[in-house]
Amino acid sequence: MDSVPPSYWQRTTPTVALASDLPSSVEVAVIGGGLLGTAACYWLARAGVPVALLEREALASGASGRNGGFVRIGSAGSYVEAKERLGAETARQVMKITTENRALLRQVLAEEAIACAYREPGSLRLALSEEQALRFRREIAELQADGYDARWLDRAQTQELIQTPLGDEIVGARFRPEQGLVHSALLVQGLAQAAMRHGASLYQAEVRMVNSEKEGLLLQTTQGTLLAHQVILAVNAWTSQLLPKLAPFLVPVLEQMLAYAPLPPLFTVGIGVDAVDGEYLQQTPDGSLLVGGCGILAPEGGVGIWDQRPLAVVQQALEQIVPRLFPQLSSHLRVAARWAGLMGCVSDAHPIVDRAEGLPGLFFVGGFSGHGMPFGLRLGQLLADSVTNGALATDLWAFRLDRPSLLPWSHL
Known part of the structure; x- marks a missing residue:
């Protein structure tokens, strides 16, 4: 990845050092150091849940640090298109979630003193x-x-x-x-640092495989194994590398x-x-x-x-x-x-948030189709709530994998 040029956001964001000595176990592991991963990690840590975040490269090294920095209300495409594509009820739910996200973003930036050039x-x-x-x-x-x-x-x-x-x-x-507009990499970094202040641990490690064991979910990583009771997978474009069944969809x-x-x-x-x-x-x-x-x-x-x-x-x-x-x-x-x-x-340009088949305790999120910034804080919060309660949050019904509007790419 050394030959991949950094973005403006990455060039203007100081590097946060990530630890490499993984613990043997943790209550919750979050895979992915982008906006959704750091947001979920932040909300879990803030609630007092022992949580470790694993990132294979650096914070905001993926889409969260390479985007346009837009925090909009709504989903990809126009509101008319969203109603036609997703149905009016789901389109309105997206507006609700992204409006709540904006309020949470304002709140967290103020409470945690995160400087990321956010303005509206x-x-x-x-x-x-x-x-x-x-x-x-x-x-x-x-x-x-x-x-x-x-x-x-x-x-x-x-x-x-x-x-x-x-x-x-x-x-x-x-x-x-x-x-709104934001410096996306500074936002991710600020959330990660806030999560650490609340007790989270952040590690540099690439997760190669996740297996279901009697004691929980065993993560095979470049830094050894880590046993987690629950896992949030937030790697967006790379989701299918750990969940191959999603390859036709994401x-x-x-x-x-x-x-x-x-x-x-x-x-x-x-x-x-x-x-x-x-x-x-x-x-x-x-x-x-x-x-x-x-x-x-x-x-x-x-x-x-x-x-x-x-x-x-x-x-x-x-x-x-x-x-x-x-x-x-x-x-x-x-x-x-x-x-x-x-x-x-994904085919309907609408994020997926669901539980992984065959891996009890693993929740995944991805498929933002170029519009992840409007969802980050709120979906991260709902994912944290889902992990805490052991069931997908009610407000995530519109993001499930089995929704009618989501088709494999081969069917397009």
């Missing part, structure tokens, strides 16, 4: 045609009908939120004022980003756009401009790619996004970093 400036989804504008207006109506804040901004109103002239294609934007998909060297403050809001395939931009507090997307241009759309190195064809497309949307910036852009990362994707 809102987000724009730029419309590049009247067809897109009509689609956004329909979504806005659906959101407003269910009590959520969303507004249509015409071109002039959109320009008021962006401090550089808009390209000619932009006709307006959907504005959602409740959306697949790795390569997503890519780049960062431009710092610019003057131009974009306070998060920005999304369907220029190629769901692109997104965030300007960080230090002025760096992060751009992601265009993944559909990778071979097979990035599906099934395990190599986390950037691909030239995608990077070249990413470099066209900002000049296309904001032409006056063209001569001011200098690429400072390029990176890629693996998303764990």
